Amino acid sequence: MKYCSLTFDDGPNFAGDNTMNRMLDILEKHGVVASFFLIANKISDENTAVIERAVKMGCDIENHTWSHPDMTKLTREEMIEEYNKCDEAIIKITGKKPVLFRPPYICVNDLMHEVIHVPFICGHGCEDWVKERTADERYKLMMDNVQDGVMYLLHVDDGNENTLKLVDRAIPVLKEQGFEFVTAPKLFELKGVPMKDNGQNWTVV
Numbered sequence: 001m002k003y004c005s006l007t008f009d010d011g012p013n014f015a016g017d018n019t020m021n022r023m024l025d026i027l028e029k030h031g032v033v034a035s036f037f038l039i040a041n042k043i044s045d046e047n048t049a050v051i052e053r054a055v056k057m058g059c060d061i062e063n064h065t066w067s068h069p070d071m072t073k074l075t076r077e078e079m080i081e082e083y084n085k086c087d088e089a090i091i092k093i094t095g096k097k098p099v100l101f102r103p104p105y106i107c108v109n110d111l112m113h114e115v116i117h118v119p120f121i122c123g124h125g126c127e128d129w130v131k132e133r134t135a136d137e138r139y140k141l142m143m144d145n146v147q148d149g150v151m152y153l154l155h156v157d158d159g160n161e162n163t164l165k166l167v168d169r170a171i172p173v174l175k176e177q178g179f180e181f182v183t184a185p186k187l188f189e190l191k192g193v194p195m196k197d198n199g200q201n202w203t204v205v
């Protein structure tokens with residue numbers, strides 16, 4: 001069996017946008033799970049149910065800071081606050097402490113590793129943060145990186161239609177190639193790659 005993981009940053013969505021919820025529709029339709037790295041100051045009464053739905057579906061909720069700053073520009077105290085406030089907001093909804101951290105913009109320095117004691121996670125991007133990248137272009141970038149243990153770094157930020165299209169198209173193709181979809185922590189476990197908070201940005205492959 002080959003394994004892969006879809007990971008989505010920058011949810012949940014502001015009122016009036018339902019990109020993360022529509023991504024859950026797509027995951028549910030195809031019967032797969034994923035990991036969501038949330039920006040916690042976007043959490044509100046309007047979107048708590050979407051996060052609860054993700055958990056109920058077996059998806060995994062992780063930390064992507066409180067307000068999505070470039071953490072390398074922050075003081076020690078500010079870093080701790082960005083990380084802790086996100087953890088607390090997630091625990092309040094899911095009852096579970098995030099076990100992974102994805103630094104905004106994958107900007108990292110030594111101080112961050114000193115104050116945040118969970119593994120930092122990267123992944124293979126499909127340039128889906130570039131608005132002009134079409135669903136086809138994103139799909140090609142995804143397929144160029146297909147291999148056992150691959151973790152894709154994607155986004156469910158507000159209005160990210162092309163990533164919804166990308167994922168809906170890619171899941172059946174990857175399934176056809178023999179891939180099983182698992183959450184990010186599960187991917188590390190299944191591939192026997194131990195994660196440590198040792199100053200590395202982790203991917204499985």
Ligand SMILES: [Zn+2]
Pocket residue numbers: 009010064068104105
């Ligand atoms: Zn982000």
